[in-house]
Amino acid sequence: MSQPFYVSPEQVMKDRADYARKGIARGRSLVALEYEDGIVLVAENPSRTLFKVSEIYDRIAFAGVGKYNEFQMLKIAGVRLADMKGYSYSREDVTANSLANAYAQTLGQVFTHEMKPYEVEILVASVGTEDSDPNELFHILYDGTVFDEQGFTVLGGQSEAITEVLKRDYAPGLTLSAAIRLGARVLSPPDAAPLASAQLEVAALQRSRQRRAFHRIKGTELEALLAAEAG
Amino acid sequence: MDDTALPLFGSGFDPGPSFVDVLRRTAPHALPGAGLSGPATPPFDVTHGTTVVAIRFDGGVVMAGDRRATAGYTIANRRMDKVLPADDYSAVSIAGAAGPAVEMVKLFQVQLEHYEKVEGEQLSLEGKANQLGMLVRGNLPAAMQGFAVVPLFAGFDLRRHRGRVFSYDVTGGKYEELDYQANGSGGVHARNWIKAGWTETITREAAVDLAIRSLFAAADEDVATGGPDLVRRIFPTIAIINEDGYIALTEDEVARRAEILLDGRERGGDAS
Numbered sequence: 001m002s003q004p005f006y007v008s009p010e011q012v013m014k015d016r017a018d019y020a021r022k023g024i025a026r027g028r029s030l031v032a033l034e035y036e037d038g039i040v041l042v043a044e045n046p047s048r049t050l051f052k053v054s055e056i057y058d059r060i061a062f063a064g065v066g067k068y069n070e071f072q073m074l075k076i077a078g079v080r081l082a083d084m085k086g087y088s089y090s091r092e093d094v095t096a097n098s099l100a101n102a103y104a105q106t107l108g109q110v111f112t113h114e115m116k117p118y119e120v121e122i123l124v125a126s127v128g129t130e131d132s133d134p135n136e137l138f139h140i141l142y143d144g145t146v147f148d149e150q151g152f153t154v155l156g157g158q159s160e161a162i163t164e165v166l167k168r169d170y171a172p173g174l175t176l177s178a179a180i181r182l183g184a185r186v187l188s189p190p191d192a193a194p195l196a197s198a199q200l201e202v203a204a205l206q207r208s209r210q211r212r213a214f215h216r217i218k219g220t221e222l223e224a225l226l227a228a229e230a231g
Numbered sequence: 232m233d234d235t236a237l238p239l240f241g242s243g244f245d246p247g248p249s250f251v252d253v254l255r256r257t258a259p260h261a262l263p264g265a266g267l268s269g270p271a272t273p274p275f276d277v278t279h280g281t282t283v284v285a286i287r288f289d290g291g292v293v294m295a296g297d298r299r300a301t302a303g304y305t306i307a308n309r310r311m312d313k314v315l316p317a318d319d320y321s322a323v324s325i326a327g328a329a330g331p332a333v334e335m336v337k338l339f340q341v342q343l344e345h346y347e348k349v350e351g352e353q354l355s356l357e358g359k360a361n362q363l364g365m366l367v368r369g370n371l372p373a374a375m376q377g378f379a380v381v382p383l384f385a386g387f388d389l390r391r392h393r394g395r396v397f398s399y400d401v402t403g404g405k406y407e408e409l410d411y412q413a414n415g416s417g418g419v420h421a422r423n424w425i426k427a428g429w430t431e432t433i434t435r436e437a438a439v440d441l442a443i444r445s446l447f448a449a450a451d452e453d454v455a456t457g458g459p460d461l462v463r464r465i466f467p468t469i470a471i472i473n474e475d476g477y478i479a480l481t482e483d484e485v486a487r488r489a490e491i492l493l494d495g496r497e498r499g500g501d502a503s
């Protein structure tokens with residue numbers, strides 16, 4: 001009987017991580033920025049129907065980059081978990097923190113135990129109801145690593161280059177229009193015109209909205225916000 | 232139910248956009264009416280909600296309900312709200328066993344929002360009405376034991392640009408009403424009143440007045456329906472659904488309208 005070749009655990013993990021990273025790098029990036037009334041999510045996405053950003057619960061949004069069917073499946077699982085929790089306890093008991101932990105658990109499990117890791121990077125974002133409530137941005141990688149980010153975060157293949165630009169240009173307290181324009185600019189290829197509304201998917205969690213804070217910004221509303229002059 | 236791990240389903244078991252099916256797979260004990268077994272009639276008085284009405288007007292629908300809940304000959308609650316939003320463009324009003332009814336509406340609200348979040352778009356009004364019918368049918372075993380729930384459903388149909396009203400029987404049968412419907416113990420009296428006053432061109436204000444008056448009429452004839460309570464300042468719950476969505480009238484607005492109407496023919500003159 002033939003013995004399988006020995007492969008060290010380090011090598012197995014490295015191969016899987018490389019595989020996942022390659023898959024994610026093929027897709028386009030997405031940025032989340034805190035602005036004066038919450039969090040705005042801006043993605044490069046020419047599709048009008050296959051969304052990268054979605055509503056999970058009253059104050060919680062989800063964003064994913066990488067393989068569409070995988071992050072879409074994770075989004076639906078998140079909606080199910082959140083709705084089950086809200087139904088059996090109360091709406092206030094559904095938190096981004098516990099949702100991020102559930103995602104991290106699942107991604108970590110799949111990364112170590114399954115043949116193929118998920119080729120996704122996801123974000124769980126939430127806003128409070130009061131001005132004093134902090135925003136939350138949980139950035140979760142393909143292997144279940146969680147980062148609790150502040151100010152802004154970038155998902156996807158070009159995240160390092162975009163993060164460098166945002167470190168220089170991002171300032172807290174942006175208006176919605178300024179935040180969207182900054183997002184559109186950093187997602188655009190260097191030395192090219194900023195992405196137009198047809199190339200963008202934009203959604204915001206707006207603290208001042210009543211129960212459901214999630215709002216998709218599209219069509220003429222997006223065009224007006226992109227066209228607004230700085231200042 | 233494990234509420235810390237993501238609910239994942241193998242192919243063939245995926246519940247799709249239905250929250251009720253998610254519950255059925257993961258937490259069947261949390262479904263309304265789960266674990267129900269016992270004698271055919273409960274050995275105690277079941278709390279009942281009483282009279283609710285839905286009236287279509289030019290451009291939308293008015294829904295209204297009295298505030299009383301009874302258990303046998305006692306008043307279980309004086310301030311119950313029987314008209315509840317189902318989502319932004321529809322409402323449910325409940326008559327029948329109060330406990331299961333409230334639970335059914337809560338599940339219905341989650342079901343509609345869950346569908347919208349999973350599918351990325353809202354159900355049609357007809358789709359929502361069918362979903363409620365399924366929940367009513369699911370309650371049939373409980374209904375056989377004395378916990379019947381018969382809701383009214385109304386909403387603004389964004390595709391057809393008009394208000395629509397649906398009623399149900401205990402088996403979940405769904406019936407679209409052309410113009411208005413009333414339900415509950417005082418429903419017959421309320422319906423007769425509405426029938427006498429309704430016209431195809433009725434305005435929103437006139438429909439609200441008609442709803443208030445029909446509930447007065449029901450309270451006049453039916454002990455289980457709560458009339459306007461001027462001592463405690465309790466008046467019917469009223470909601471309007473039109474192309475702007477679900478709008479609940481404030482208590483002050485209803486009170487003001489009700490007091491004007493109370494000076495009208497409900498006083499009945501010296502003869503009564």
